[in-house]
Amino acid sequence: MSPAVDSAERTEQERPVLEMRGITKTFPGVKALSDVNLTVRPGEIHAVCGENGAGKSTLMKVLSGVHPHGSYEGEIFFQGEPVAFKDIRASEQRGIVIIHQELALVPFLSIAENIFLGNEQRSGARGLVDWNATMRRATELLRRVGLRENPQTSVADIGVGKQQLVEIAKALSKEVKLLILDEPTAALNDEDSATLLDLILELREQGIASIVISHKLGEVRRIADTLTILRDGRTIETLTVREHPGDTPELSEDRIIRGMVGRDLDHRFPDRTPYEGEHTTALEVAGWTVRHPVDQQRKVVDDASLTVRRGEIVGIAGLMGAGRTELAMSVFGRSYGRYESGTVRVGGREVRTRTVPAAIDAGIAYVTEDRKQYGLNLLDTINRNVSLASLSGMARHGVVDEHEERSVAERYRKSMNIKAPTVHEQTGRLSGGNQQKVVLSKWIHADPEVLILDEPTRGIDVGAKYEIYTVIDKLAAQGKAVLFISSELPELLGMCDRIYTMAEGRLTAEIDRADATQEVLMRHMTRNRS
Amino acid sequence: MTTTTKPSSPTPPEDAPPPVQAVARSAGAVLLENMRGHMRQYGMLTALVFIIVLFQIWTDGTLLLPNNVSNLIQQNGYILILAMGMMIVIIAGHIDLSVGSLVAFVGAMAAVMMVKHDMPWVLALALSLLIGAVAGAWQGFFIAYVGIPSFIVTLAGMLLFRGLTQIVLEGQSLSPFPSGFQNLAKGFIPEMGPYTQYHNPTLVIGLVAIVFLLLRERRDRKRQLAYDLDVLPTGLWVAKCVALTAAVVAFTLTLASFHGVPVVMLVMTGLLLGLGYVMRNAVVGRHVYALGGNKAAAKLSGVKDQRVTFLVFVNMGVLAALAGCVYAARLNAGTPQAGLNFELEAIAASFIGGASMSGGVGTVMGAVIGGLVLGVLNNGMSLVGIGTDYQQVIKGLVLLAAVGFDVWNKRKAGR
Numbered sequence: 001m002s003p004a005v006d007s008a009e010r011t012e013q014e015r016p017v018l019e020m021r022g023i024t025k026t027f028p029g030v031k032a033l034s035d036v037n038l039t040v041r042p043g044e045i046h047a048v049c050g051e052n053g054a055g056k057s058t059l060m061k062v063l064s065g066v067h068p069h070g071s072y073e074g075e076i077f078f079q080g081e082p083v084a085f086k087d088i089r090a091s092e093q094r095g096i097v098i099i100h101q102e103l104a105l106v107p108f109l110s111i112a113e114n115i116f117l118g119n120e121q122r123s124g125a126r127g128l129v130d131w132n133a134t135m136r137r138a139t140e141l142l143r144r145v146g147l148r149e150n151p152q153t154s155v156a157d158i159g160v161g162k163q164q165l166v167e168i169a170k171a172l173s174k175e176v177k178l179l180i181l182d183e184p185t186a187a188l189n190d191e192d193s194a195t196l197l198d199l200i201l202e203l204r205e206q207g208i209a210s211i212v213i214s215h216k217l218g219e220v221r222r223i224a225d226t227l228t229i230l231r232d233g234r235t236i237e238t239l240t241v242r243e244h245p246g247d248t249p250e251l252s253e254d255r256i257i258r259g260m261v262g263r264d265l266d267h268r269f270p271d272r273t274p275y276e277g278e279h280t281t282a283l284e285v286a287g288w289t290v291r292h293p294v295d296q297q298r299k300v301v302d303d304a305s306l307t308v309r310r311g312e313i314v315g316i317a318g319l320m321g322a323g324r325t326e327l328a329m330s331v332f333g334r335s336y337g338r339y340e341s342g343t344v345r346v347g348g349r350e351v352r353t354r355t356v357p358a359a360i361d362a363g364i365a366y367v368t369e370d371r372k373q374y375g376l377n378l379l380d381t382i383n384r385n386v387s388l389a390s391l392s393g394m395a396r397h398g399v400v401d402e403h404e405e406r407s408v409a410e411r412y413r414k415s416m417n418i419k420a421p422t423v424h425e426q427t428g429r430l431s432g433g434n435q436q437k438v439v440l441s442k443w444i445h446a447d448p449e450v451l452i453l454d455e456p457t458r459g460i461d462v463g464a465k466y467e468i469y470t471v472i473d474k475l476a477a478q479g480k481a482v483l484f485i486s487s488e489l490p491e492l493l494g495m496c497d498r499i500y501t502m503a504e505g506r507l508t509a510e511i512d513r514a515d516a517t518q519e520v521l522m523r524h525m526t527r528n529r530s
Numbered sequence: 531m532t533t534t535t536k537p538s539s540p541t542p543p544e545d546a547p548p549p550v551q552a553v554a555r556s557a558g559a560v561l562l563e564n565m566r567g568h569m570r571q572y573g574m575l576t577a578l579v580f581i582i583v584l585f586q587i588w589t590d591g592t593l594l595l596p597n598n599v600s601n602l603i604q605q606n607g608y609i610l611i612l613a614m615g616m617m618i619v620i621i622a623g624h625i626d627l628s629v630g631s632l633v634a635f636v637g638a639m640a641a642v643m644m645v646k647h648d649m650p651w652v653l654a655l656a657l658s659l660l661i662g663a664v665a666g667a668w669q670g671f672f673i674a675y676v677g678i679p680s681f682i683v684t685l686a687g688m689l690l691f692r693g694l695t696q697i698v699l700e701g702q703s704l705s706p707f708p709s710g711f712q713n714l715a716k717g718f719i720p721e722m723g724p725y726t727q728y729h730n731p732t733l734v735i736g737l738v739a740i741v742f743l744l745l746r747e748r749r750d751r752k753r754q755l756a757y758d759l760d761v762l763p764t765g766l767w768v769a770k771c772v773a774l775t776a777a778v779v780a781f782t783l784t785l786a787s788f789h790g791v792p793v794v795m796l797v798m799t800g801l802l803l804g805l806g807y808v809m810r811n812a813v814v815g816r817h818v819y820a821l822g823g824n825k826a827a828a829k830l831s832g833v834k835d836q837r838v839t840f841l842v843f844v845n846m847g848v849l850a851a852l853a854g855c856v857y858a859a860r861l862n863a864g865t866p867q868a869g870l871n872f873e874l875e876a877i878a879a880s881f882i883g884g885a886s887m888s889g890g891v892g893t894v895m896g897a898v899i900g901g902l903v904l905g906v907l908n909n910g911m912s913l914v915g916i917g918t919d920y921q922q923v924i925k926g927l928v929l930l931a932a933v934g935f936d937v938w939n940k941r942k943a944g945r
Contacts, residue, residue, distance in 0.1 A: 333830075356830060356831075356832045360832045366830065368830060373824075374826045374830050376827055377827055378823070378824065379891055380819060380823050380890065388816070391813045391816055391817075392813055398812050399811045399812050399813075400816060
């Protein structure tokens with residue numbers, strides 16, 4: 001870390017902008033943080049990594065005053081002075097601004113209004129908004145973050161990537177000195193992510209330090225100067241990623257992963273277990289074409305044809321917006337867009353999949369990429385979520401056998417290693433990885449022939465990922481056909497027998513496991529029309 | 531710079547740490563966990579008992595005199611019926627503002643059928659329920675299949691049915707009803723058998739209820755043991771059974787020393803058991819919870835959202851019609867002003883009883899408890915001579931406190 005300098009001799013330049021010492025935060029019954037230390041030097045980009053539940057978000061909540069002073073132990077020094085924030089406002093006044101994973105913008109207000117929300121440019125003392133100043137300053141801020149949009153545009157009309165930039169403009173309007181970004185690129189495509197990461201680097205040039213929480217180790221290596229790893233609520237280590245801005249990173253991804261999980265991950269993917277039965281075709285989609293629900297001119301999926309055999313794991317690789325999720329959802333009960341043409345066969349027989357119940361009856365299951373929005377009833381318990389797609393199978397004369405339901409859920413809790421005291425735990429209280437296991441349990445119990453998994457490991461930690469891969473392998477070994485949609489190419493390469501690539505709504509190539517490399521896939525994923 | 535080699539231990543979710551879990555789960559832990567899921571309901575049950583005790587003392591014992599208990603049940607029957615339907619509507623993520631007007635409209639139609647056309651009361655009752663079903667289907671159609679928000683559709687229904695009531699009645703009240711119909715609200719189960727100090731059929735019903743409850747307790751426990759699930763320790767379980775029995779005995783004897791079980795209570799109990807069972811155990815009940823909890827996820831799990839929503843409103847329509855008949859029977863007249871503000875009472879009862887604004891949460895039993903809290907408050911305050919002006923104020927504060935308690939409780943659990 002920083003060279004050992006006697007604190008008395010430290011100049012203004014070298015004094016840490018932020019020092020958190022011995023932070024311990026206890027929730028009823030659980031120690032979320034214990035004796036955590038974090039030091040951020042001026043103008044550096046400091047990454048914080050750790051599995052889900054390691055305490056990253058809690059630490060940031062302590063720092064930003066969401067957990068007020070007094071609810072935790074330990075000391076925080078900001079720009080050399082001890083601070084005790086009683087709420088978010090207090091920390092913002094000092095120039096600490098946190099940008100959450102879920103954006104906090106009001107969709108129907110304009111960009112300018114959002115930037116100055118809660119911090120309005122006033123005219124005089126009468127509580128009126130000075131619109132001239134608002135627009136002028138908003139334009140300035142937008143230029144600083146490199147967003148070319150009219151400040152009067154409504155936030156609902158710009159993409160997620162641009163919304164993220166608006167958030168940063170909002171932070172800049174508050175004279176930010178330390179910017180905290182929680183999974184800033186989780187919802188962004190590669191291009192928007194690159195823009196955002198460049199912006200963070202640019203802000204560093206202007207002397208703004210950043211703390212970046214991220215699961216994406218490639219990004220961490222790209223931008224971070226220093227990296228702190230948390231595990232089980234403790235600081236495990238602080239590592240130097242690069243000595244000087246612009247240097248190539250000295251730290252390998254494997255080294256970071258080792259710190260995060262506390263062990264070497266030689267095998268990031270389980271060995272595939274072969275399926276012993278006949279490899280007959282289980283799913284056959286032919287000539288599938290779907291138009292955009294609103295913009296009827298656009299073919300979101302264009303003449304897509306694919307097959308998946310029993311016991312096979314077939315990947316679909318594609319960039320954001322390639323139409324992967326749209327293809328899957330429209331096959332699954334036409335849950336997306338306007339169907340135009342195409343047929344679906346399951347086990348060689350043509351099936352009607354006009355509605356979700358029909359698709360389920362035909363033996364298809366779709367595990368959504370967005371478990372909170374489309375996968376789970378977060379208010380309800382694990383057992384009731386697990387049973388939802390197969391309730392009629394657990395019912396006699398329309399009455400659910402609660403005890404069977406409970407023991408089924410209990411079985412999955414054990415076999416899937418869902419970390420919860422009982423199956424009566426609300427799913428909203430589980431971590432992302434465990435929520436994903438509940439969604440998977442739901443669809444495994446529906447006993448489909450074909451499972452479509454849409455980004456099954458998004459936003460979950462390395463350990464849980466491995467467990468999910470093991471489950472997928474087991475399903476294939478049992479003779480299920482698995483269609484595996486993912487944005488992470490290593491994951492597809494590690495798990496799939498074959499991989500289709502998709503670009504602009506069309507399947508551009510079908511590549512065997514033996515021939516597939518990241519470069520080959522990427523080339524077909526970026527292939528343009530004509 | 532530690533480099534421990536132990537595998538990552540189970541980590542709690544970041545935002546919502548679960549409470550400590552002991553390896554050997556103590557009796558208290560099991561009990562607590564049983565209660566945690568139904569915090570608001572247990573809280574409200576405690577509040578109900580508290581209110582009853584308070585007014586029992588305040589009214590020098592008048593509150594729980596047999597005739598007042600009967601009165602209390604008959605006074606609140608129609609609100610409780612509405613509250614049960616409203617609870618289901620709210621669980622599904624909707625609201626129904628039209629039930630007060632529908633109560634009036636069905637009462638008016640019943641009056642027209644029986645008073646003007648001398649229709650037999652059984653037939654009139656059946657037709658009234660059918661009218662309720664059609665009215666519910668009308669609203670359900672626009673909500674489920676057309677996609678107009680329930681707030682708007684039922685606000686329109688509120689005006690529409692109120693207007694229709696006045697048209698049907700031509701602004702007049704219609705009475706009287708046949709005594710059979712009046713019994714719906716005012717009647718009791720007829721006395722049978724030899725003279726005893728108590729009402730015989732009521733004693734039998736009480737006995738049946740005790741046997742039924744105890745058998746169910748035993749069956750549940752056996753099944754739980756068979757499936758190797760956590761159960762209450764034997765001592766606590768026996769205590770629970772004894773308490774349950776004592777409560778039923780006390781209630782039975784109270785009713786049996788007056789005229790016995792009111793007819794409306796029989797109806798209500800039937801609805802409570804039936805609807806409670808459907809919401810808890812039937813596939814369609816689960817689908818209602820799933821829709822209210824997360825509509826998108828429910829649809830993607832194969833829940834037929836439109837049909838379920840439609841059925842929820844048909845059910846509400848039938849229950850509003852039943853409440854309309856009970857209310858008309860109690861007044862012994864169909865009047866244009868019937869059912870005013872009933873929708874608000876029903877909604878308040880649901881929220882006091884544990885419903886959530888966003889849907890997905892609540893039980894039919896909760897609605898009854900919420901309705902009883904309001905009912906006992908009404909009755910108790912009237913007995914001690916508090917004017918209706920102050921009654922309104924107090925009921926408003928109770929609603930605010932009940933929901934406030936819940937919000938506070940959730941925040942405490944969540945952070």
